Amino acid sequence: MHHHKFNDFPTDFLWGAASAAYQVEGAWDADGKGPSVWDIFTKLPGKTFEGSNGDVAVDHYHRVEEDVALMAEMGLKAYRFSVSWPRIFPNGRGEVNEAGLAFYDRLIDSLIAHGIEPVLTLYHWDLPQALQDEYGGWEDRRIIDDFEHYCVTLYQRFAGKVKYWVSLNEQNYNLTNAYQLGTHPPAVQDRKRFFAANHIAFLANARVIKAFRQHVPGGLIGPSFAYSPAYPASCAPSDMLAFENAEEFTNLWWLDAYCFGRYPQAALAYLRETGEAPEILPGDLELLREGTPDYIGVNYYYTLTFTDNPLGGQTMQRINTTGQKGTTPSSGVPGLYKTTPNPHLETSNWDWAIDPTGMRIALRRLSSRYGLPLMITENGLGEFDKLTADGQVHDDYRIAYLHSHLKACQEAMQDGVELLGYCAWSFTDILSWLNGYQKRYGFVYVDRDEQGGTLRRIKKDSFHWYQSVIASGGKTL
Ligand code: BGP
Numbered sequence: 001m002h003h004h005k006f007n008d009f010p011t012d013f014l015w016g017a018a019s020a021a022y023q024v025e026g027a028w029d030a031d032g033k034g035p036s037v038w039d040i041f042t043k044l045p046g047k048t049f050e051g052s053n054g055d056v057a058v059d060h061y062h063r064v065e066e067d068v069a070l071m072a073e074m075g076l077k078a079y080r081f082s083v084s085w086p087r088i089f090p091n092g093r094g095e096v097n098e099a100g101l102a103f104y105d106r107l108i109d110s111l112i113a114h115g116i117e118p119v120l121t122l123y124h125w126d127l128p129q130a131l132q133d134e135y136g137g138w139e140d141r142r143i144i145d146d147f148e149h150y151c152v153t154l155y156q157r158f159a160g161k162v163k164y165w166v167s168l169n170e171q172n173y174n175l176t177n178a179y180q181l182g183t184h185p186p187a188v189q190d191r192k193r194f195f196a197a198n199h200i201a202f203l204a205n206a207r208v209i210k211a212f213r214q215h216v217p218g219g220l221i222g223p224s225f226a227y228s229p230a231y232p233a234s235c236a237p238s239d240m241l242a243f244e245n246a247e248e249f250t251n252l253w254w255l256d257a258y259c260f261g262r263y264p265q266a267a268l269a270y271l272r273e274t275g276e277a278p279e280i281l282p283g284d285l286e287l288l289r290e291g292t293p294d295y296i297g298v299n300y301y302y303t304l305t306f307t308d309n310p311l312g313g314q315t316m317q318r319i320n321t322t323g324q325k326g327t328t329p330s331s332g333v334p335g336l337y338k339t340t341p342n343p344h345l346e347t348s349n350w351d352w353a354i355d356p357t358g359m360r361i362a363l364r365r366l367s368s369r370y371g372l373p374l375m376i377t378e379n380g381l382g383e384f385d386k387l388t389a390d391g392q393v394h395d396d397y398r399i400a401y402l403h404s405h406l407k408a409c410q411e412a413m414q415d416g417v418e419l420l421g422y423c424a425w426s427f428t429d430i431l432s433w434l435n436g437y438q439k440r441y442g443f444v445y446v447d448r449d450e451q452g453g454t455l456r457r458i459k460k461d462s463f464h465w466y467q468s469v470i471a472s473g474g475k476t477l
Contacts, residue, residue, distance in 0.1 A: 009410065009474035014117055014421025016078030017071070017443065018378050020124035020169065022054045023430040025084065027061035031099035034090025036126035037137070038433075041185035049321050049436030050450045057431050058446045059455050064107050066457065070444055071427060072114035074463060075470040079116050080377055080423045081107065082124035082169065085150055092128035093146045101157055108161050119377070119423065120158065121166040121224065122151050122208065125174050125184070132186060138175065138197040144204045151208040155215035165221040166297050166377060167208055171201050172254045173226040180316055183434060192276045199278035202257050206291025222293030223258055224377040227251060227300055229362045233307040233340050242337040246306040249336065259296070259370040261289035270336075295420060296366055297377035300405075303345075303358035309338035321434045323349045323384060350382060350439060356404035363412035363419065373418040379405050380425035382432060382439040385460065393445045393460035402462065406469070406477055424466070428457065
């Protein structure tokens with residue numbers, strides 16, 4: 001097989017980087033913005049690493065021009081960002097805040113002026129606090145209309161300028177944290193409420209995809225899914241069954257609902273038995289089938305390895321948010337599965353397994369099951385970075401991570417996967433939701449810590465590396 005002929009990335013491949021509003025913008029109450037659930041939650045004692053919050057973040061709101069100039073210098077072809085719902089609708093619905101829209105006009109126009117394709121995420125977790133207070137946010141079906149109205153407002157404003165859209169970012173990860181682990185707002189720990197809210201989020205996702213077809217002809221939309229492919233710890237049938245359970249409960253529960261408009265069989269049967277299954281009303285599944293995505297956004301960081309978990313065994317546990325390696329406990333659902341370390345893989349300081357082959361496996365599984373194009377909407381390495389005496393950041397470990405994962409993308413394309421692009425997480429350093437400012441992901445270092453800083457931008461070694469990869473169209477990989 002002469003694979004070298006197919007090694008080139010397509011010429012229109014979207015070499016990108018990503019961010020999310022709350023993690024970069026700051027300006028949390030500027031120009032009429034209302035509070036999001038994160039503006040409130042992060043101020044409660046003990047919720048985030050050293051009480052860090054996004055009031056200032058990396059001040060992207062006031063430094064858009066500088067940041068986009070850095071993207072242009074790097075040669076980025078795409079920039080994925082999210083719109084803050086409470087900037088547009090301070091109360092979640094009702095009066096639109098023109099100043100909020102004007103900020104995204106500036107960002108999008110500046111990207112386009114530099115030849116950078118905007119990839120717009122409609123929802124990256126910053127729900128207007130007003131809707132949480134009024135009816136419990138994702139737990140009430142009223143959110144479907146309010147979310148649609150917000151999304152249509154953005155469709156109408158940006159349809160001519162933005163081709164690539166992401167509906168919900170990591171519904172799976174966000175709602176698992178919000179309603180099972182209690183680590184994201186509204187910090188509930190109740191599996192029945194979790195599955196109910198999650199079902200309503202599927203309906204909202206389908207509704208806005210349906211509306212998209214009318215308002216953004218020629219555009220492409222899909223959710224971004226946090227895909228951690230499951231591995232079995234061994235070929236013991238009990239481990240294989242645990243792996244099947246984990247893949248179905250932690251991945252296919254979302255992916256099948258998005259792409260097939262149905263829930264996977266064994267998981268649904270189990271939840272009906274335990275009384276935790278969501279209420280499916282007449283018309284719900286029809287709506288899901290009318291609102292399937294054009295492509296799947298894939299946020300890939302690591303694989304998870306599963307083993308048998310007896311009844312009375314390990315329950316769901318919180319992850320390491322300190323960067324003290326080896327402090328993440330095993331987590332699972334008794335009777336179904338639990339995680340176990342993979343002895344074949346190195347991990348980051350936050351215990352995330354580093355597994356480029358897992359990315360190839362992820363892309364192949366998704367492409368072959370759903371037959372849709374894919375876009376890597378996030379992939380990257382969170383680490384402690386050091387600004388050295390020479391005023392530089394030598395993040396060779398990040399270069400190694402990104403290099404190996406881009407090679408895996410290339411191999412997946414050779415395997416037949418249609419991959420639209422790759423957005424590294426993240427462009428600049430950002431606020432990590434629970435891990436503060438010390439867990440850095442960017443190509444651009446931002447001089448700030450939990451206490452603050454000058455917010456000066458400094459290009460890391462990885463910036464120059466990605467710049468040359470993009471310039472070569474991937475040939476230097
Ligand atoms: C994803 C989120 C991102 C980003 C990333 C890194 O779950 O969509 O917003 O935060 O993970 O995660 P963390 O910041 O926890 O390291």
